[in-house]
Amino acid sequence: MRMTSGFIPTLRETPAEAEIPSHKLMLRAGFLRRAAAGIYTYLPLSHRVLMKIMQIIREEMNAAGGQEILLPIVQPAELWHATGRWVDYGEEMFRLKDRHGREFCLGPTHEEIITSLVQGEVSSYRQLPLLLYQIQNKYRDEIRPRFGIMRGREFIMKDLYSFDVDQRGLDESYQKMYQAYSNVFARCGLETKAVLADSGAIGGSLTHEFVVLADCGEAIIVYCANCDYAANVEKAECRPLPREDGEPMPLEKVSTPGQKTIEQVASFLGIAPARLIKTLLYKSDDEVIAALVRGDHELNEVKLARIVGTLQLAPADEETILRVTGAPAGYCGPVGLQNVRLIVDHAVAALVNGVAGANEEDAHLLNVNMGRDYEPDLVTDIRLVKAGDPCPKCGTALLGARGIEVGQIFQLGTKYSEALRAYYLDEKGEQKPIVMGCYGIGVTRTMASIIEQHHDEHGIIWPMSVAPFHVHIVSLGDKELALAEELYEQLTSSGVEVLLDDRDERPGVKFKDADLIGIPIRITIGAKSLAEGKVELKLRSGEWEGKLAPDEVCGKVRELIASKGA
Ligand SMILES: [Zn+2]
The missing domain is CATH 3.40.50.800 (Anticodon-binding domain)
Structure with a gap:
């Protein structure tokens, strides 16, 4: 291409809308223009890069046994009602009606439509396993589209779906994809870490994210330098602590006028925040949940939501707190709480003579002990891991990093096949649900991530494999x-x-x-x-x-x- 005839509109100045290096550089170097918030036009240079990334993906997917198809973007609401995700997806889904008033969405993902396809076409174990994939646009109405194409509302994704007869087959498909993903990112010149992640709204059990380490990344991960443990903080486990030594002392109420936060109470009483019990109230459907974590720890809301079994977990409002505890926020505690599901973190269960709110304005309780003063409904791991915590596998202090999630692989199991009646007949003629996995790569995000890892103060430094x-x-x-x-x-x-x-x-x-x-x-x-x-x-x-x-x-x-x- 000659620059005199090429469409490469470079800019001298960085447009004000850009925050991170990849976004700034793609605008300045004439790769990208914004059409609306989170929606972009790809100019010739970025189109060439995207085509190369897609080609690498195609080669690796095909080598792993994948077959390429193209699914519709416009999808009927009925399929999404069948899995419950018409409601669960919430505001993020772009919805529309046709001239007859029938409801549709712009596909934010394609599990429903592909499961429905396979349900109609596959009936025997002889037709399995099957690995189908596509590369096309996805639509998610993000609250805050930002960082250019890193978090857009329209973006290009590769999604592959595996269909197997049983868990063993799924394990094999998953392993193939894990390897294929590692190949794809390495060939794109990216250094990634595969980390254990939470499956969130998509459901299923085992899932890994492929994360590009970068300071601008929104994913926070922890990893162990001693063993292979690596996880997204939302997923990372904390080891239970042994119960502290010492004898429980008599419960004692103390006056703490105006002291509401952990820092205020700890400093007022002259104790470490780690002695305090933080009681956080949440609402889920009709239920109120009290989550107890140690004063120096943070609650992991993703873990809590998974334990509660809901996607709609919201902090309780002031009115609910007053009704349930009889006191304003800041003075909640587990002792005497009624009609609340009490979920206690391991570290709180290990405390002897902790300090908690008294469910009374301007008062706290000293020497609070689980079992004697309150009964938990469940003791489990609900806290947010942080760098320095022991590795759950080997105990070495974990390291923390930020990164960009460029791919994720999921073991879905039978969630979608059962909801959409995708069954097959096995060798004995018995009907069984197909066991599924799904595997996504953010193609446009991969391009931005490559720039995040390959640039200097003068511009982009493309790896040869994906250079325009x-x-x-x-x-x-x-x-x-x-x-x-x-x-x-x-x-x-x-x-x-x-x-x-x-x-x-x-x-x-x-x-x-x-x-x-x-x-x-x-x-x-x-x-x-x-x-x-x-x-x-x-x-x-x-x-x-x-x-x-x-x-x-x-x-x-x-x-x-x-x-x-x-
Ligand atoms: Zn370790």
Whole structure:
């Protein structure tokens, strides 16, 4: 492509809407334009990158036995009613009605529609296993679309669904996808970590996220440097603590006027926050839940919601708190609480002589002991893990990091096949539900993540495998243009993808744009080196540079491309 005829609108300034490096660079380098909040147009350069990422994904999915299909974006509401997700998906779902008043949604995901397809077509174990996938748009009406295409409302995703006869088959499919995902991200030049995650609204049991470590990431993970344990904090387990030593002392009420927060009460009473019991009230349907965590710990709402078995867990309002405890917020405690489901974290259960709210304004209780002063409905792990906590597998202190979730694989089991009656007959003629898995890669998000891991202060540094072009030829003047055109033709005809800067611009402008766009190999043709009969070759990554005679260029370029695995 010649820049004089290419549609590559680079910008000198960073638009104010951009917050993170990938978003800024894609706007400035002419890859992307915003159409509406969270909705983007992909210009030629990013389209080329997306096509390459998709090609890598296709090759790996096909190698793992996947077959590509294309499912509809517009999906009938009935299928979503059958699994309960028409309601569960809530405000995130884009909904619409046709002219007859029938309800549809724009697919936020495709479990329902593909399960329904397989339900209609598969009836025997002989037709299984089956791995079907597609690459297309997804729609989610995010509350806060942000970070450009990192969290958009319309985005491109690869989703594969596996259909097996039993759990063993699912385990095999899952393992294949785990390996295929590792291959995809490695080939895209990404360093990822596979972490245990929570399955959330999608349901199912085992699930891993593939996370690109990056400071701008919204996923918070913990991992162990000693063993292979790695998990999203929402999922990460905390080890139960042994019960503290010491004898329970008599319960004692103390006055704590105006002291509501953990910090206030701890400092007022001159004790460590770890001695306090934090009582957090939640509403779920008609039930009130009291979650107890230690004063220095945070509650993990995802864990709590999973234990309660709801997707609609909301903190109790002031009125509910007053009605249930008889006191305003800040003075709740487990002693004497009625008609509340009491869920206690391991660390609170281990406390001897803890301190809790007295369910009375301006008062707390000292020497609160579980079993004697209150009875839990359940003692379990409901706290948020943090860096420094012991690894649940080996006990080593966990490390923390932020990252971008670029892929997730799920073992769904039979949730969707049972809801949508996708059964098969086994060898004995017995009817059984198909066992499913689903596996997603955010394609547009993968592109943004590659930039997050590969850029410097001047611009993007594309890995060869996904670069929009392999070579950027910068011609510095009219006299040099003839040779530039010659090399352009030569390289292009040997299968090399070349962007030729043939514009009538100052060298400074051309170099700035070349750094910004970030094509891996740059060939500079200027009067100075040409006087020696040479052109300059250099890698955008800074790993190599040199001067070559024009007739050596083609060979060297092909060698560089091959050595970078593209
Ligand atoms: Zn460990």
